[in-house]
Amino acid sequence: xxxxxxxxxxxxxxxxxxxxxxxxxxxxxxxxxxxxxxxxxxxxxxxxxxxxxxxxxxxxxxxxxxxxxxxxxxxxxxxxxxxxxxxxxxxxxxxxxxxxxxxxxxxxxxxxxxxxxxxxxxxxxxxxxxxxxxxxxxxxxxxx
Amino acid sequence: xxxxxxxxxxxxxxxxxxxxxxxxxxxxxxxxxxxxxxxxxxxxxxxxxxxxxxxxxxxxxxxxxxxxxxxxxxxxxxxxxxxxxxxxxxxxxxxxxxxxxxxxxxxxxxxxxxxxxxxxxxxxxxxxxxxxxxxxxxxxxxxxxxxxxxxxxxxxxxxxxxxxxxxxxxxxxxxxxxxxxxxxxxxxxxxxxxxxxxxxxxxxxxxxxxxxxxxxxxxxxxxxxxxxxxxxxxxxxxxxxxxxxxxxxxxxxxxxxxxxxxxxxxxxxxxxxxxxxxxxxxxxxxxxxxxxxxxxxxxxxxxxxxxxxxxxxxxxxxxxxxxxxxxxxxxxxxxxxxxxxxxxxxxxxxxxxxxxxxxxxxxxxxxxxxxxxxxxxxxxx
Numbered sequence: 001x002x003x004x005x006x007x008x009x010x011x012x013x014x015x016x017x018x019x020x021x022x023x024x025x026x027x028x029x030x031x032x033x034x035x036x037x038x039x040x041x042x043x044x045x046x047x048x049x050x051x052x053x054x055x056x057x058x059x060x061x062x063x064x065x066x067x068x069x070x071x072x073x074x075x076x077x078x079x080x081x082x083x084x085x086x087x088x089x090x091x092x093x094x095x096x097x098x099x100x101x102x103x104x105x106x107x108x109x110x111x112x113x114x115x116x117x118x119x120x121x122x123x124x125x126x127x128x129x130x131x132x133x134x135x136x137x138x139x140x141x142x143x144x
Numbered sequence: 145x146x147x148x149x150x151x152x153x154x155x156x157x158x159x160x161x162x163x164x165x166x167x168x169x170x171x172x173x174x175x176x177x178x179x180x181x182x183x184x185x186x187x188x189x190x191x192x193x194x195x196x197x198x199x200x201x202x203x204x205x206x207x208x209x210x211x212x213x214x215x216x217x218x219x220x221x222x223x224x225x226x227x228x229x230x231x232x233x234x235x236x237x238x239x240x241x242x243x244x245x246x247x248x249x250x251x252x253x254x255x256x257x258x259x260x261x262x263x264x265x266x267x268x269x270x271x272x273x274x275x276x277x278x279x280x281x282x283x284x285x286x287x288x289x290x291x292x293x294x295x296x297x298x299x300x301x302x303x304x305x306x307x308x309x310x311x312x313x314x315x316x317x318x319x320x321x322x323x324x325x326x327x328x329x330x331x332x333x334x335x336x337x338x339x340x341x342x343x344x345x346x347x348x349x350x351x352x353x354x355x356x357x358x359x360x361x362x363x364x365x366x367x368x369x370x371x372x373x374x375x376x377x378x379x380x381x382x383x384x385x386x387x388x389x390x391x392x393x394x395x396x397x398x399x400x401x402x403x404x405x406x407x408x409x410x411x412x413x414x415x416x417x418x419x420x421x422x423x424x425x426x427x428x429x430x431x432x433x434x435x436x437x438x439x440x441x442x443x444x445x446x447x448x449x450x451x452x453x454x455x456x457x458x459x460x461x462x463x464x465x466x467x468x469x470x471x472x473x474x475x476x477x478x479x480x481x482x483x484x485x486x487x488x489x490x491x492x493x494x495x496x497x498x499x500x501x502x503x504x505x506x507x508x509x510x511x512x513x514x515x516x517x518x519x520x521x522x523x524x525x
Contacts, residue, residue: 016273043383045270045510051381071291071388073283073335075275079260088275089284090388097384101271101510109336114291125275136274 014132016125020044021137028065029120029137033098034058042098063098066117066142067091070099074107081126081134091118091139105140117142147241151361151368152522154183154354155482157475159316160467162257163348168200172208172253175350175472179249180212183354184365190354191245192218194236196229196252197471204253204471214249223471226418226506227376228252229351230474230518234376236355246357252476253350254469271510279343281508282421283335289389289423290337293438297337301328302444303422304341304464310451311461313491316476318347318467342422347467351475353482369485372405372499373521379512391513394431394505401501401519402433409433412521413497414455414484416477418505419462428503429457432519456494459484474504474518485524499523 024030033044038055044063049056072089075082087104089112103125106112123138156178158171172195180187193214195205205219224231229252236248266272276284289295305325311317323341331340354364361368377397386392402408409432417432419425426440434455435443443449449457460466460480463473481500483489500522507515 017270041383047381047383051383070385071284071288073280073287073338074333075277075280075283075335076333078275078277082275086275088280092385099383099385101274101276103274114288 014128014134016134016136017045019046021120021122023122029122031063031100031120031137033061033063033096035061035096042096044098044100061096063093064095066119067093067100067139069112069114069116069118071114072104072112074109081128083126087112089139103136103138105138111141148243149358150237150240150355150371151358152353152371152478152482153247153356153361153364153366153368154179154185155352155479156182157316157351157479158349160347160349160469160472160476161318163255164257168204168253168255169207170211171255171348171350172204172251173211175253175352176208176214176249176251177212179352179354182366185354187212187214189247189360190214190217190249191247192236192239193249193251194220194222194232196222196224196232196474197254198223198225198228199254199256200471205251208251208253224507224516226420226470227474227504227516227518228471230478230502230504230520231376231516233353233355233475233478233520234374234518237371237374240355240357247360248355249352250355250475251350251352252472252474254471255348256346256469257348259346269508269510272508277335278508279335279338279421282423283338285388285427286337286423289427292389293441295426295441297329298325299426299441299444300337300342300422301325303419303425304328306444306450307419307458307462307464310459310492311465314461314466317461317465318345319461319465338421338423344420344463344468347469349467349469349472349476351472351479353475353478367486367524369482369522369524371520372407372523373401373519375401375404375519377517379509379514379516381511383511386513389427390437391427391431391505393513393517394428394503397517397519398432401521405521407499407521411499412455412501413499414459414494415457415501415503416460416462416480417457417503418473419458419464420468420506422464425457425462432501432503451492451494459489459492459494470506474502477502477504478520478522481522485522498525
């Protein structure tokens with residue numbers, strides 16, 4: 001299974017890691033992991049063989065609507081395709097026992113703290129070299 | 145299987161820095177020639193060469209050894225990110241221990257100063273595709289570590305102040321000027337809380353050692369250093385709640401190395417550890433068993449890991465001061481350890497040092513603490 005895919009759609013919108021997120025009918029963005037049918041270990045991104053039990057069958061699983069911010073950093077001056085400032089971090093989903101890497105909307109450290117609840121949205125992360133905006137899921141703070 | 149003792153019988157390196165006009169092959173050949181001269185060998189003694197590089201491209205070993213007339217023998221080029229040349233050393237000592245060769249040349253070499261910005265992660269890496277650059281990897285670890293254990297930005301910066309101070313007397317280091325706490329904290333933010341001076345700089349450089357059997361160690365010009373332990377581990381993948389304050393790959397590799405050497409952390413007199421970023425050195429004090437979880441700040445505040453303290457760490461100046469040509473770093477650490485164990489380290493000599501540990505880990509792969517980790521324990525006893 002391919003872990004990372006840029007999916008080109010008819011509108012030339014480019015969805016980064018499109019297997020793992022979707023916009024629900026109510027407008028919220030949902031995250032999807034892949035859960036081993038044998039031992040229940042959840043993966044995001046997906047994996048070919050379960051690292052815990054070597055199982056090869058997985059079920060696409062919708063994650064809880066909020067997670068807990070394990071850690072983050074605000075990156076500056078990274079160069080390349082990246083904006084001058086962006087935040088990236090890791091979010092834990094205790095029910096599904098999976099940690100998800102992603103960008104975070106807030107770029108002010110005062111608005112973020114380890115352990116806070118975060119939700120998910122969709123956002124353009126960067127503009128690709130060919131000019132296409134690259135859209136992906138993104139976390140955002142739910143507490144202040 | 146019965147194995148033989150293995151010794152480090154020659155060591156040399158080219159200064160880490162900017163070598164804009166010198167091809168990588170010449171840097172690597174220079175380091176190899178220095179190691180041969182150190183051993184008093186003319187090259188006929190060497191049965192094989194293992195060469196580590198991450199960014200040097202294909203056939204670095206052959207390109208380098210052509211310059212010094214050492215072709216025809218088995219040459220293997222090894223890539224394992226920051227652990228490339230320490231992995232080559234691991235393979236070389238196995239071949240000598242097994243009796244396959246009596247003396248093997250191990251080289252590490254890389255040239256990076258022509259690359260701008262942070263080193264890219266592989267485009268098929270999930271975290272990398274979302275902007276987790278190497279500084280961001282360590283910054284997220286630092287954020288969590290500070291949250292869990294109350295370490296301060298000053299504690300992080302003190303790693304750099306210490307290592308830059310050590311390198312004042314190291315003419316092989318990229319940076320040989322000391323820096324103050326204010327300078328470290330006042331340099332630009334790269335990935336908060338890490339400032340620029342807390343991130344190792346790209347560099348060009350090469351280092352080489354010769355490993356050999358006891359019989360060949362006796363023929364060498366220098367007093368030999370014995371390899372008591374050589375361990376290589378790969379990281380374990382977890383999709384759940386990995387403790388980012390305790391790199392399990394280093395914990396596991398250290399446990400294996402201490403067991404192989406028959407030593408405890410308290411038996412180590414100094415260590416060269418992979419301080420790619422300030423926080424890394426603190427995490428490794430704990431992962432290597434030099435102190436308990438969350439206690440690294442106390443070792444720094446007490447000066448225990450400064451030269452003159454009870455367990456100097458990175459007497460060479462580490463990656464923070466020497467700069468980081470990833471493929472060369474692992475063997476450069478071993479070159480420093482050999483010089484220290486011979487008592488030849490000049491003003492940065494760790495007095496009475498008999499047992500040394502070198503630790504080289506790296507390689508960004510999503511879900512793993514690191515791709516590879518190598519630990520060597522060396523003794524002059």
